[in-house]
Amino acid sequence: MKVGLIGYGKMGKAIENILLKRGHEVVLKISHTPTVEELKGVEVAIEFSKPEFAYDNLKVLLENNVKTICGTTGWLNKQGEINQLTIANKTAYIYASNFSLGVNLFFELNKQLARMMNKYLNDYKINIEEIHHTQKLDAPSGTAITLAEGILDNTNLNTWSLDETGDTIIPIEAKRIENVPGTHIIQYTSNVDTIEISHTAHSREGFALGAVIAAEWIWDKQGIYTMNDVLELN
């Protein structure tokens, strides 16, 4: 597979290592919005940049029919437009707030627990905590937002918030601590006990491997997909 890396920072470099180990070719690695000329020969692009650049990068990629994997978080208000561009240009696109197998299993566990807890939310108060390294630009993490959405879809709770509290709000606490690759904790606390599930990444390798597996999977496809399609979860 001939891959273009759009965003060659911590994740771009971790993804390159895995691509090379799996026998793929990195034909482009850049930290700017690609030009049409640069995209010649790129079969699949993997975009991990910064929240403010993701939309422009994705627009150029999809308008030039480059199949695209996007892991950049913190820009999702424009996801609808990107989905439309994917369809209009008959290309292929996967976004995931977290590409690791472990977190995608954790997403399913979270939904299942939320379904069970829904009728006990008078007794148990929920909260989400996420911890990441100090260079992280967005808060809460994309993963924490996906976890909150999984809970909202399966309970009578109304919304999530970083600063507001209330009976129908899921509070999210975002902590920044040096060198933490990514930890997510969900707690249901009553007067007598706490039920807790958590996922702790030990490095960026799981995110990077998941992004490469998604690129290998999308290579011969057209349409908008998720990691549930790639990993055949539910």
Ligand SMILES: NC(=O)c1ccc[n+]([C@@H]2O[C@H](COP(=O)([O-])OP(=O)(O)OC[C@H]3O[C@@H](n4cnc5c(N)ncnc54)[C@H](O)[C@@H]3O)[C@@H](O)[C@H]2O)c1
């Ligand atoms: N989905 C996931 O599994 C997952 C995992 C880890 C990180 N992330 C997200 O991926 C993004 C990148 O994370 P990182 O740790 O590699 O960050 P990073 O800061 O190490 O790397 C970002 C890179 O983008 C480059 N860049 C700047 N302007 C650009 C532009 N216009 N176009 C392309 N690249 C540009 C920067 O120079 C930098 O090298 C963040 O949004 C982060 O939240 C997602």
Ligand SMILES: O=C(O)C1=N[C@H](C(=O)O)CCC1
């Ligand atoms: O390091 C980051 O930045 C991460 N971002 C993603 C998120 O926002 O959830 C995934 C975990 C690591």
